[in-house]
Amino acid sequence: GQNIDQPTEMTATEGAIVQINCTYQTSGFNGLFWYQQHAGEAPTFLSYNVLDGLEEKGRFSSFLSRSKGYSYLLLKELQMKDSASYLCAVPRDSNYQLIWGAGTKLIIKP
Amino acid sequence: GAVVSQHPSWVICKSGTSVKIECRSLDFQATTMFWYRQFPKQSLMLMATSNEGSKATYEQGVEKDKFLINHASLTLSTLTVTSAHPEDSSFYICSARVPADHSNQPQHFGDGTRLSIL
Numbered sequence: 352g353q354n355i356d357q358p359t360e361m362t363a364t365e366g367a368i369v370q371i372n373c374t375y376q377t378s379g380f381n382g383l384f385w386y387q388q389h390a391g392e393a394p395t396f397l398s399y400n401v402l403d404g405l406e407e408k409g410r411f412s413s414f415l416s417r418s419k420g421y422s423y424l425l426l427k428e429l430q431m432k433d434s435a436s437y438l439c440a441v442p443r444d445s446n447y448q449l450i451w452g453a454g455t456k457l458i459i460k461p
Numbered sequence: 462g463a464v465v466s467q468h469p470s471w472v473i474c475k476s477g478t479s480v481k482i483e484c485r486s487l488d489f490q491a492t493t494m495f496w497y498r499q500f501p502k503q504s505l506m507l508m509a510t511s512n513e514g515s516k517a518t519y520e521q522g523v524e525k526d527k528f529l530i531n532h533a534s535l536t537l538s539t540l541t542v543t544s545a546h547p548e549d550s551s552f553y554i555c556s557a558r559v560p561a562d563h564s565n566q567p568q569h570f571g572d573g574t575r576l577s578i579l
Contacts, residue, residue, distance in 0.1 A: 399567060
């Protein structure tokens, strides 16, 4: 079957670094997406990884290891506005449907 | 680029009313759009995949006669919740992706519609 696991909730301090992990099991692999969703709002796209390694985009970086079925989102210099849920997702099939993780709620404390 | 507009943002109506939600791709043509539902503190649940010019594909457990989807043009898909009841109250979100033969194109989301049935 196809499955995605993420921690339910994490807490971090403003200005610190946090790593949000995602493990997946899929029959095939066509990349992995990370999205951010603030409470009451729709998700917004953060990153896409299809090759192994780290992709850096400003304060946010995303890492992928295909052999381990593992990805993480790294957030640096945390700001209060980073408090949100972070969802990882993988394409399901050729119709580009996504399988979504349940999301990790990140709580930032001053 | 890749902006998706969803309307209305909020709907409050009486039980038994049918509600139509529109999803438009503003600066690109979307042959495929996706409709999700999200209950409080839960993850996104894909309801159906809307295909321009053909029938939508519904996920298991989603009633196609209850949730009518029409994708009549390359920029517009509509979801109609027929005879809505309080249990249909939820956050409905649509998304679309820029057509490409590679899976690296992300889904871009509308702002969502919060539906409350009294």
